[in-house]
Amino acid sequence: MLFVGINAVVGGGIFLLPGQAAAQAGAASVWAYLAAGIVVGLIGLCFAELSTMFDRTGGPILYARAALGRTAGFTVGWAVWLTYLVGLAALSDGFVSYLGSLWPAAKDGEVWIVPALIFVLCLLNTVGVRMGARVVQLFTIAKLVPLAVLVFAGLTFAGAVGNADLSLVPGGRGSFLGAVLIIVFAYGGFEGTAIPAGEMVNPRRAVVVAVLGTLAAVTTFYMLVQYAALRIEPNLASAGSPLASAGEAAFSGGLALLTVGALVSIFGTQSGVVLLAPRTLYSLAREGMLPEVLGRVHPRFKTPVVSIWVTGVLVAVLAVSGSVSSLILLNVAARLYQYLMVCISAGVLRLREPEAPRAFRLPFGPAIPAVAGMLCLFLLSRQPAVNLLATAGALAAGLLLYAAGSRRV
Incomplete structure (x- = not known):
């Protein structure tokens, strides 16, 4: 589970963010990764406790629905889908930026490269979930190698x-x-x-290792990558493809290695997101929370074909019309909303059902969920107003669809 977690977290983001983090905080950006890891670690503890209270699939949607009601559960599910949607668009935009390091013409061809990329991924996932999963597995280890080389060099x-x-x-x-x-x-x-705590032999121990071990390992690795990149390329903040620029300054062939590594990692992460995002939309439709058409499956391949292609079209539009930095901040706003609702759910269920079976129980009662929730609120308050308004607008649009879908339940 520790390796599953590391693979899930280390994706395209580490290739896109070092320059932006350096632009914000300079050399202190190394420690910003530690601060982010601590914040996310507290939130992760809330996920860990809640996951051991339920024996069916659902994740944050299920937690919020049990604690706060059906509508709250929907908004969390919709926020999960928004994070996938906007995150995939940001990754697509970043893919073109790195591709432009090897092929300069790519930067002028984003309007057709991104749709073509999304089309291929949607097609693979329409043909079958097994095909999509194999693509994800193919890129699991390959994305870590160039980062490890950069750290060693730095x-x-x-x-x-x-x-x-x-x-x-x-x-x-x-x-x-x-x-x-x-x-x-x-x-x-x-x-x-x-999420799979119910299938673990010793969930109390395994969940702690999986969540905290993953976040500790990833935070350490991210800090090393940021430090190595800044030590090699002090002007990382001004680089369009930050780790590619660091690789170029590090050694002969470094530009090609880090660029290919970024493309492999981003494409691998995109493959995983295209696998998961439409199925979140599909699940909400099957639960009667969205219009029924989004829950339709392909007659032959049994995949959620409508949700796959709706997600793909929206991703392509967002990617070619936005920028990486603005898309990332929109992703973070939706993600923080999801995390906030999970922290609230953990606190509510601890107060409402203090004696309910929990294979993993947080110490100090509802204190950790309360602190984690306040941190989420604080970080949300630091979001630009335009991002908060955009996220609120997206949630409002989702609630309109929810109202339409609920009429048939």
Whole structure:
């Protein structure tokens, strides 16, 4: 479960965020990864406890529905889908940026490269879930190799002279909290490690290892990547493809290695998101929370074909019309809403059902969910107003669809 968690979290985000984090906080961006890891760790503990209270699939949708009601459960499910949708668009945009490092013409061809990429992924997942899963597995280990090479180079022979303490890194133009807010994007996926607790031999121990072990390992790895990249390339903040630029400065062939690694990692993460995102939409439709058409399956392949292609079209539109930074912040806003509702659900169920069986029980009663929820609220308050309004608008649109879908229940 520890390796499952690490694979779920380490994806395209680490190739997209180092430059933006450095632009916000400069050399302190290394520690921003630690702060983000602690915040997400507290939220992860809430997922861990809740996952041991239920023996059926549903994750955060199920938790919020049990604690706060059907409508709240829907809004969480819709927010989960929004994080997938906007995250996939950001990854698609980042894919083109890295591809442009090897093939400059790609930057001018985004309007057809992104739709073509999404089309291929949607087609693979329409043909069958097994095909989509195999694509994900293919890229599992490959994405870690170039990052490990970059860390080794940055810690040994490739650092800029006199930059061991990152003194050559320009100060950030934003804030430390701004960097933390952006970095939360790179931790998406950890919540999946807590879901199969009912299938573990010793869930009390295994869930702790899976959630906290994953976040500790990933946070350490992210900090090393950020430190190595800043030590090699002090002006990382101004690089369009940050780790590719660091690779180019590190050693001969580094640009190609890190660029290919980024493309492999981003495509692998995209494959996983295209596998999961439509099935969230499909599940909401099958539960009677969205219009029935979104729950239709392919007559031959038995895949949620309508949800797959609706998600794909929206991703393509978002990717070619937005930027990586704005899409990431929209993803974080929706993700923080999901996390906030899970923390509230953990606190509510602890107060309402204190004696309910929990294979993993948090210490200090509802204190940890309360602290984690307040951190989510604080980070949400640091979001630009336009992102909060966009997220609220997306939730309102979802509630309109929810009202339409609920009429048939």
